[in-house]
Amino acid sequence: MATLQCKTIKGKQYWYLVESRRVNGKPRPIVLAYLGKADDLKQRLASLSKPALIKSYSYGLVYTLCDIAIQVDIVGIINRYSKASRAYMSEQPVINGFTAGETILLAALGRACRPTSKQGWINWAQTTSLSYLLGPVINKLDSQHFWDHMDCIPGDTLEAIEAELIENIWKQYKISTDTLLFDTTNFFTYINTTNKRCPIAKRGNNKQKRTDLRQIGYALVVTQKDHIPLFQHTYEGNQPDCITFRNVIEKIKKRLLLLNMDIEKHTLIFDKGMPTKANFAILDSLQCSYVTTIKSQGYKDLFSTFEKDAQQIEIEGQNILATKNIMNICGKERAVVVYLSERLREGLIRGYRDLIEKAIKQLAKVGSKMSGSKRKINHDSKKAQIKNIIGEKLKDLIEYRLEEKDGKT
Numbered sequence: 001m002a003t004l005q006c007k008t009i010k011g012k013q014y015w016y017l018v019e020s021r022r023v024n025g026k027p028r029p030i031v032l033a034y035l036g037k038a039d040d041l042k043q044r045l046a047s048l049s050k051p052a053l054i055k056s057y058s059y060g061l062v063y064t065l066c067d068i069a070i071q072v073d074i075v076g077i078i079n080r081y082s083k084a085s086r087a088y089m090s091e092q093p094v095i096n097g098f099t100a101g102e103t104i105l106l107a108a109l110g111r112a113c114r115p116t117s118k119q120g121w122i123n124w125a126q127t128t129s130l131s132y133l134l135g136p137v138i139n140k141l142d143s144q145h146f147w148d149h150m151d152c153i154p155g156d157t158l159e160a161i162e163a164e165l166i167e168n169i170w171k172q173y174k175i176s177t178d179t180l181l182f183d184t185t186n187f188f189t190y191i192n193t194t195n196k197r198c199p200i201a202k203r204g205n206n207k208q209k210r211t212d213l214r215q216i217g218y219a220l221v222v223t224q225k226d227h228i229p230l231f232q233h234t235y236e237g238n239q240p241d242c243i244t245f246r247n248v249i250e251k252i253k254k255r256l257l258l259l260n261m262d263i264e265k266h267t268l269i270f271d272k273g274m275p276t277k278a279n280f281a282i283l284d285s286l287q288c289s290y291v292t293t294i295k296s297q298g299y300k301d302l303f304s305t306f307e308k309d310a311q312q313i314e315i316e317g318q319n320i321l322a323t324k325n326i327m328n329i330c331g332k333e334r335a336v337v338v339y340l341s342e343r344l345r346e347g348l349i350r351g352y353r354d355l356i357e358k359a360i361k362q363l364a365k366v367g368s369k370m371s372g373s374k375r376k377i378n379h380d381s382k383k384a385q386i387k388n389i390i391g392e393k394l395k396d397l398i399e400y401r402l403e404e405k406d407g408k409t
Helices: 038-046 060-072 074-081 100-113 121-125 130-140 143-150 155-172 241-258 277-286 342-371 379-405
Strands: 002-009 012-023 026-036 179-188 215-223 229-236 267-269 289-291 311-315 318-329 332-339
Touching: 002 026, 012 038, 026 038, 060 074, 060 100, 060 155, 074 100, 074 155, 100 121, 100 143, 121 130, 155 229, 155 241, 179 241, 215 241, 229 241, 241 277
Parallel strands: 179 267, 267 289
Antiparallel strands: 002 012, 012 026, 179 215, 215 229, 311 318, 318 332
16 A cells, blocks of 8 residues: 655655565565655645545554564465365365465454454455455455355364464564463354354353353463463363363473473463363373462361461562462472462452342341231341341351451462
């Protein structure tokens, strides 16, 4: 897409119409037209019989992403694995002038800039320089065009495509990978119940509370500093996190070794939904360094001595109370750190206070109903008795919970 650029020569400004093009693999500004001084351009525009129509395109983000895609060779890698899905297609199918790699890149540009459906992709593209660069052919890039090209990429080749892309990214950029983050999530879909073509779409516990819809699980490993993905895995929507972790941990190690990463110098961080005795055994056999959290059940001794053993430790300018112990966790001695989280403590106290307020309101409603009853019983004594019993039990529960949680997170 052409842009206006100004050059100052001997104190005077001259305007040019310039387009960025690649020359010997490097971007270079190419002058398309000389427009003259600003006053000359103003007179030329004023002489037009009809008012000029000006249209604005979003260009910077699209150009930057396309430039990165060229460096990483996204199109070339995908095309090497694409294969015709229908007998009447050529071995490397070209639809509407685009290969499978180019079509997937266009879809990725839309997802990165403004996530939308395949049908809505063209509405977004028309607001960018893609509509100028692609010309009339852009009207042919409907949802069916994307689906046809997606069918040309076999599912069993996705892992190989991903590995080559990450390897190229690894060579192009200096990425800090000493700490890696692993987590899982899920996404609900509108895939029909009778649709059997996507076997991993299952109903399960959905983070968006849409348990009425089939969902897909997604696991991801990213670098802590730049959030660069090094590994991804999609799986059944009803599969527990611990099972997912067990299925992918060896694949994660293979990916790190493929990138010539020293396993001993990298730490994998994951949450308390992953650790089990079997998963700890796998981690030990793979000799992976990791940091995780464990559930407090069965380890009450860690909290009983916290106040006596806790020490002040400064982390990123903040002082926290923490202890470090060596304990037998799932059959092996492991280092366990317990620390006081003021944020979590305040949240717990706030939650218990809300619970007390709700209980008081519910008791008030019960009392008002009992006061209006026509039964010939001593309502006041019954109401007082119920309040006393519930109040004492609730008070004991709250005090116990606060005492248990206060300062021992």
